[in-house]
Amino acid sequence: MLQCRSWEVAHLLKPIMLGIITSFLTVACTGKTANNLTHQQNQSATHPSESPTECKTIQHDLGQTEICGQPQKVVVLGANMLELMLSLEMQPIGYADLFALPYREFDQPGQQIPYLGERVTNQPSNVGTLVKPSLEAIAKLKPDLILGSIRGNQDKYALLSQIAPTLLLTYAPDNGWQHNLRVIANVLERSEQTQKVITAHDQRLA
CATH class of the missing domain: 3.40.50.1980 (Nitrogenase molybdenum iron protein domain)
Structure with a gap:
């Protein structure tokens, strides 16, 4: 019975752990994307596109x-x-x-x-x-x-x-x-x- 309960607990914890890992990865990727966008915006501000020669x-x-x-x-x-x-x-x-x-x-x-x-x-x-x-x-x-x-x-x-x-x-x-x-x-x-x-x-x- 103890082994069965341990298996049941582990079985119940898997979705919870998976949800935590998924949330962590989502936050990390979102932060990275935001940082990339900020970096691109800073580069655009620092190096604006050159206007064509008149x-x-x-x-x-x-x-x-x-x-x-x-x-x-x-x-x-x-x-x-x-x-x-x-x-x-x-x-x-x-x-x-x-x-x-x-x-x-x-x-x-x-x-x-x-x-x-x-x-x-x-x-x-x-x-x-x-x-x-x-x-x-x-x-x-x-x-x-x-x-x-x-x-x-x-x-x-x-x-x-x-x-x-x-x-x-x-x-x-x-x-x-x-x-x-x-x-x-x-x-x-x-x-x-x-x-x-x-x-x-x-x-x-x-």
């Missing part, structure tokens, strides 16, 4: 060019475009002057680049001349943007565009430079500086 289409004298993001590495062909870019407080990584200059790198731009060298604060590469830029030298720089005058480069537009988004603008010595300035400022996301540059120019002439 692209815009720029109209210019040879058509239109799509530019994504803000260009940081710009190659400039010609002194006129260089002056506009410098006025917006941007520095080129490569430059092609009107004349062939005997320097591979403009490591002393104040002495090497005519007229505008003192305003160049970095050391851009020499990428040829305005009418004969070196496509190989430009490609090695991996620019985000190529900026230049149509003069001498209209037939090279397709080749330049294969290297990087390219804007070729018509140089106009009168008020046309203001239009070019606005186009360049829009591309470089510095439109807020446009009027300051124009006002400063007008004050110098007054």
